[in-house]
Amino acid sequence: MTENKQFIFDSIYNQVRMGFRSLSEIKDAILEEIEDNGFEEEISESWAFQNITEAYDTLLSESKHWSHPTDTEKLIKAFDELCAINIIALHNAGYTTSDGEYEVVEIEKALRQKQSPSEGYCFYHEQDLSRAITPENSSLYIAYQKTENTDDSVTLKVGQKVVEILTKNGLKVDWKDDINSKILLPDFKWQHLYDDNNRDLQDYEDALDLLLKPAQPVTEPNATTGFLAKIRSLLFK
Numbered sequence: 001m002t003e004n005k006q007f008i009f010d011s012i013y014n015q016v017r018m019g020f021r022s023l024s025e026i027k028d029a030i031l032e033e034i035e036d037n038g039f040e041e042e043i044s045e046s047w048a049f050q051n052i053t054e055a056y057d058t059l060l061s062e063s064k065h066w067s068h069p070t071d072t073e074k075l076i077k078a079f080d081e082l083c084a085i086n087i088i089a090l091h092n093a094g095y096t097t098s099d100g101e102y103e104v105v106e107i108e109k110a111l112r113q114k115q116s117p118s119e120g121y122c123f124y125h126e127q128d129l130s131r132a133i134t135p136e137n138s139s140l141y142i143a144y145q146k147t148e149n150t151d152d153s154v155t156l157k158v159g160q161k162v163v164e165i166l167t168k169n170g171l172k173v174d175w176k177d178d179i180n181s182k183i184l185l186p187d188f189k190w191q192h193l194y195d196d197n198n199r200d201l202q203d204y205e206d207a208l209d210l211l212l213k214p215a216q217p218v219t220e221p222n223a224t225t226g227f228l229a230k231i232r233s234l235l236f237k
Helices: 003-018 023-036 044-062 071-084 097-113 127-134 152-168 203-210 223-235
Strands: 087-090 120-123 139-144 181-188
Touching: 003 023, 003 044, 003 127, 023 044, 023 127, 071 087, 071 152, 071 203, 087 127, 087 152, 087 181, 087 203, 097 120, 097 139, 097 203, 120 152, 127 139
Parallel strands: 087 120
Antiparallel strands: 120 139, 139 181
């Protein structure tokens, strides 16, 4: 395989494995990438489409043997819980850290328009994700902070809360309360297959809805409800 073909093949592998685009979207993106790099004479549309189909079929076959919940499913649940406690948590937020920060600021603007500023944020971006789909030594870095914040103690609290929720959901975390370091999820395996019927993790309206949803009050049982519960347990024992 030539160097140019390897470059396009790697892009196909990444896009299929990340699972954020449909096959038709990947085909369009790959053709555009081939054209942008001037590879049209060397790399045919049929070669690209064949490799896209084969990469997807391989992943589909692998997915039938995944153990659930996968690390990805654990991460999705953790991010939903973070949004529910007013911490912005975004999936695949752009290509770089600065891209992710831009996406966070846009969400923060929407929250402040509703008089509901966040308590912090976290995200991973596409370069982070590319490490999580590698066959060996896969891992995922999570960025965290609070918008317009210069207080180190606030940064630390955001990081600690993110770590708490990630750990609670069964993810292995490597972080030493160092506000100058991202949170590392070592041995993290990204297992995600695109499906038209599945939720779009990059639809940040979902995250916004969770952030704006009122917290559900916890009702403590009183003596009467406790007594009734005891009676029911005796009756239906």
